[in-house]
Amino acid sequence: MIWWLAFRAILHREALRFLGQRGRLVAALVRPLVWLLVFAAGFRAALGLSIIPPYQTYITYEIYITPGLCGMICLFNGMQSSLSLVYDREMGSMRLLLTAPLPRWWLLLAKVTAGAMISLLQCAAFLAIAAGVGIHMPWQGYIVAIPAILLAGLMLGALGLMLSSFIRQLENFAGVMNFVIFPMFFLSSALYPLWKMKEASPLLAQICAVNPFTHAVELIRFALYLQPNLAAAGWVLLALMVFGAAALWGYDPARGMQARKGS
Template identity: 60%
Template sequence: MRAPALSAADAPARGPLRHALQALWAIVARELFKFARQYGRLVSALVRPVLWLAVFAAGFRNVFGVAIVPPYETYITYDEYIAPGLIGMVMLFNGMQSSLAMVYDREMGMMRLLLTAPLPRAWVLFAKLAATAVLSLLQAVAFVAIAALLGTTLPLWGAHTPQVLAAAVGGALMLGALGLLLSVHVRQLENFAGAMNFVIFPMYFISTALYPLWKLEEAGARWVFLAAQGNPFTYAVEWLRFALYGQDPGWAPWIVCGTALACFTLACWGYDPQRGFGQLAKRG
């Protein structure tokens, strides 16, 4: 039986939306299929945090005690404390890898084809951001499974599970948007390694991923304490950490979502050929 034809009034309303959703799915599916063929990418994404958990955290398991401070209601081991930070590490590195893929696609011409598609440029960039977030979440799930096999279990299930999902999605979008913004400034693949060193490592080490802020202040590292408070990655980790225990994360969700929106807006501005950073870089 043939489907009823769209009326002339319905076609303009349904056409653009359907076209936009098809483009979103096509870009996300392309990134998923490409990732499925790159086994080394998944291994390289998980080796680093697994080593931290299996070697570093195990060695200091009972050396660094974490006091009973929110969101914890009892003493915990060090590997339990850094697990949310390592999940953040997985999403951080994938966000930066996505910016590397953007630079590569731009040089090889694939990104130029996408940007000339009959769609709003912001929607194309949002589709790339959504694909990055999906890959980040899949890699985070794989890390959580490996961590459970190593004996580090996280309280994922319960009434707070929607909070955990919201925190994970928010962190993945923020770090993906940061990678999108970074791809505006990195014009050549050769410059990417330096950019990563100036973005990834400061963001990760100057945060609460490895140690609580009160320990930094107690140890006299005042400048590290202040820098960590201004680091958006700190709030992504803290949002996830508090969500895992069903506690109120305070301002963390607002800071993470605000940073994601700001980075995405600046990235859209930068990819506009008529203005923004892209035009400035072209002139330089």
């Protein structure tokens, strides 16, 4: 019972923080909408798209990048949620959380889950706006995509959690965020299919193929079209476990005490 109470308390705290930051939802939507409404218009003529799974016919560039922009929302929100952890650690509230009589993995899981649920809400708002400007998916796909978006949000939240566990100052984390976010986003299938990247550089195509964000995007893309992508789901789960294990080790209070003694 106490496990569930702690889980619910963390979810409630993150929800209140999200609702209190009214500009956060607007900022989360502005980035993908700029890509969708501005950049896509310029790239539409330059990037011809052939029929590739999960699509059954030729598609416009706006339709192709929509799942990738959902991934962008999850990526930025995962990093932003972890940014709050660095702030909480500086203020001392993170220490109180980790000393609670509950397993650290459960507390961190609650934190990451809260971030993934916020990512889901932001993606839902973005897809609603996209539908309003004529970018439609199968209506069943919006339902099937819910677990895919949540899984992608968990994985990217765990990545942010891992980074925040090794960064001690708020200013440093902001720089690392940019160093991680932009390579992950641009070296993926979010904006262009991998076969297009392979034509330009086989090496970059291989980097894109092992990028966990690529598999998160493809998981969402296939789910929106009611098709399973077990390979992408497997890679996302593997990345989630690796990032989660690294974050769990990084937030070990005993390790933090040793670091302070050595400094």
